[in-house]
Every structure is written in C-alpha cells, then in structure tokens.
Amino acid sequence: MAVDAEAFRAxxxxxxxxxxxxxxxxxxxxxxxxxxxxxxxxxxxPLVIVCADKSSNTLGVVDKGRCFAVNVLAAGQETLSNKFASKKQEWERFEGLACETAATGAPLIPGALVAFDCDLEMNHDGGDHVILVGRVREIVQRPGDPLVYFAGAYRGLAPA
Ligand SMILES: Cc1cc2nc3c(=O)[nH]c(=O)nc-3n(C[C@H](O)[C@H](O)[C@H](O)COP(=O)(O)O)c2cc1C
Structure with missing residues (x-):
C-alpha cells in the first residue's frame, strides 16, 4: 500500500x-x-551529506561551484533560518550579514555554532531530492546551544 504523502510528512x-x-x-x-x-x-x-530539493536554487550553485558550507545555527537564529527558507532574492537573504569566506569560497554565517566547509565529492539521486556528499575541508566552531526544529516549530534544548 502506498504511503500517503501528508502522513509521511507528518x-x-x-x-x-x-x-x-x-x-x-x-x-x-x-x-x-x-x-x-x-x-x-x-x-x-570526513564526509557529510545534505539532501537538497531538486527545485532549489542552491543546488544549481553547488553543482557549478563544486563546494558548499553547512552552517549549524545557534539558539536564537530563527529569523535567519526563516530568511534563508524564503524565496527572497540573494541580496535580501545576506543583507546585513558580515559573512567571512571559507576556504572553498562559501560564505560563513556569523554566529553559527559550527560550520563544515566542504568540497562536493559526489551527488546521488534521491527521488525529488539530490543527496550531496561533501568532503570536509575545514571546520569552524564556537560555543553555544543549537537551534532545534520539531513538529514544524523552532525549539531550544531543555536544561540537562
Ligand atoms: C526548518 C527548515 C528546514 C528545511 N530543510 C530543507 C532541506 O533539508 N532540504 C531542502 O532542500 N530544503 C529545505 N528547506 C526548504 C528550503 O530552505 C527552501 O525551499 C528554500 O526557499 C530554498 O531556497 P533556494 O531555492 O533559493 O535554494 C527547509 C526549510 C525549513 C524552514
């Protein structure tokens, strides 16, 4: 029996x-x-994977540039998350952000907990997504707590 798309998403x-x-x-x-x-x-x-929707504009830039950086957001960075999930123009997404440049040339998001700067190693078909495999070239870290996403809402870590 086929799985209902909405049930799968939920x-x-x-x-x-x-x-x-x-x-x-x-x-x-x-x-x-x-x-x-x-x-x-x-x-x-050292390899990581990212699943990118085939319709995303980011995928085209990764394909052309053969690199990407994964910036793990910190608690309190919901606004940035929403900005980069919107279909805003690039200049609007990056507006006001003083991004440093990683070794590959990918922008580093200020305030991120950790960034994995990667060369694109390979990509695989994954239904309506593409699985990007990145070889980590550089890691940039700072202390802090993560932004958490659950059931369609942003959360924080509960105290240990
Ligand atoms: C919390 C959250 C997580 C998301 N995760 C993914 C993901 O893993 N892969 C993906 O392709 N899109 C994901 N999206 C959606 C993209 O961020 C969104 O489609 C974005 O507008 C794509 O931009 P682009 O087409 O300019 O690349 C996520 C959105 C949110 C809010």
Whole structure:
C-alpha cells in the first residue's frame, strides 16, 4: 500500500533536528538555503551529506561551484533560518550579514555554532531530492546551544 504523502510528512516532522544554512559559491554568485536534512556520513575520509530539493536554487550553485558550507545555527537564529527558507532574492537573504569566506569560497554565517566547509565529492539521486556528499575541508566552531526544529516549530534544548 502506498504511503500517503501528508502522513509521511507528518511522521517525518516527529524527527527532531538541528537547523543549518547551506551556503555555496560559484564565481561571483553566492547562495544559501535553510536545511535540516544534514548528517555526518564518514569519519575517514570526513564526509557529510545534505539532501537538497531538486527545485532549489542552491543546488544549481553547488553543482557549478563544486563546494558548499553547512552552517549549524545557534539558539536564537530563527529569523535567519526563516530568511534563508524564503524565496527572497540573494541580496535580501545576506543583507546585513558580515559573512567571512571559507576556504572553498562559501560564505560563513556569523554566529553559527559550527560550520563544515566542504568540497562536493559526489551527488546521488534521491527521488525529488539530490543527496550531496561533501568532503570536509575545514571546520569552524564556537560555543553555544543549537537551534532545534520539531513538529514544524523552532525549539531550544531543555536544561540537562
Ligand atoms: C526548518 C527548515 C528546514 C528545511 N530543510 C530543507 C532541506 O533539508 N532540504 C531542502 O532542500 N530544503 C529545505 N528547506 C526548504 C528550503 O530552505 C527552501 O525551499 C528554500 O526557499 C530554498 O531556497 P533556494 O531555492 O533559493 O535554494 C527547509 C526549510 C525549513 C524552514
């Protein structure tokens, strides 16, 4: 029996995740979008995966530039998450953000908990998404708590 799309979406929403902004650069073009489908894949070599909707503009920039950075958002960065999930123009998404540039050229989102700067190793077809495999070239970290996403809403960590 085929799984109903809405039921599948609702079930997946029960999976608590962090929130990232995946940024990319191809020449002068920079782009970024909010992504929760991110995971570590391999320690040796250091690989991560990101699942990108085939209709996303970010995917085209990753394909052209062959790199991306995964910026893990900190508690309190909901506004940034919403900005990069919207269909705003690039300049509006990055407006007011003093981004540093990672080794690959991808923008680093200020205030992120950790950024994984990656060369695109390969991509795989994944239904209506593409699975991007990145080889981590550089890691930038700072202390803090993460932004959490669960059941369609932003949350924070409960005290331990
Ligand atoms: C919390 C959250 C998580 C998201 N996770 C993903 C994701 O894992 N993959 C994806 O392709 N889009 C994801 N999106 C949707 C994209 O951020 C959104 O479609 C964005 O507008 C794509 O921008 P672009 O087309 O300019 O690249 C997420 C949105 C939100 C709010």
């Amino acid at each position: 079930a997946m929403a029960r999976w608590a995740t962090g929130v990232t902004i995946v940024t990319a650069r191809a020449g002068d073009e920079v782009h970024g979008m909010t992504v929760s489908d991110f995971s570590g894949l391999s320690l040796d070599p």
